[in-house]
Amino acid sequence: MSTILHIDSSLFGAEGQSGQLSRQFVEKFVQAQTVDKVIYRDLVSKPIPHLTAESFQGFGLPDEERNEQQKKIVQLSDELIKELNEADVLVMGLPLYNFTMPSTLKTYFDHIARAGITFRYTEQGPKGLLQGKKAYILAARGGVYHGTPMDTQTALIEHFLGFIGITDVEFIYAEGLAKGGDTRDVALDKAAERIDQLVA
Structure with missing residues (x-):
């Protein structure tokens, strides 16, 4: 039995290309594997506040020294980390905005990177504490960038997930979607084929 944490970060939520691919992956994974629970978090419909x-x-700070706003932020962070701890499989819909991740996802990462909780510093450097999990990243892109300096x-x-202990990371790319026509269709077909291979 396994638990999936499904995260979408597209401006268009589940209707964006990355959201559609991540939903497709989760649906096929549930059909093919024994899944006990799916936790879904849409970072756009329920945005996480930027850190101040x-x-x-x-x-x-210890809880008794936190003000009310700090208590709310820590409570949210604890909830996000609890979801990650509970999950065996992380499925993430990932669009490419201006050559990087959406700001909503960066903010999510900021809230789950907690020293002593999701990572700790050792004499050998930082060590991630969320180990034994598998991550699948459904990366949708308007252009073609994979394998290039762009x-x-x-x-x-990969670096961030590894930092918190998730080192088994599989990317499924759908690129050139903004070109439309056959290029878009071929990219989506290849992504669907790769999903089928991974969930089998």
Whole structure:
């Protein structure tokens, strides 16, 4: 039995190309595997507030010293981390905006990177604490960037997930979608084929 954490970060939510691909992946995974629970989080319909100096400082304070706003932010962060801890499989719909991740996803990452909780510093450097999980990233892009210097997104996502202990990361790309026509159709067909291979 496994639990899936399904995250969408497209401006268009589940209707965006990355959202449609991530939903397709989850539906096929549930059909093919034994899944106990799916947790869904749409970072656009339920946005996470950007960190401020006040909220960031609140992470390092004991609860009795936090103000009300800091308590709310820590409670939200704890909820997000609880979802991650519960999940065996992370499925993420990932659009490419201006060569990087959506700001909504960056904010999510800011709230789950907690020293002593999702990572810790050791003499050998930082060690991620969310180990033993598998991540599938459904990356939808208007242009074709994978394998080129323009693809700054892939390494960034891999680096962050590895930082918190998730090192088993599989990307499924659908690129050239803005070109339309056959290019778009072929890209989506290839992504669907790759999804079928991964969930089998």
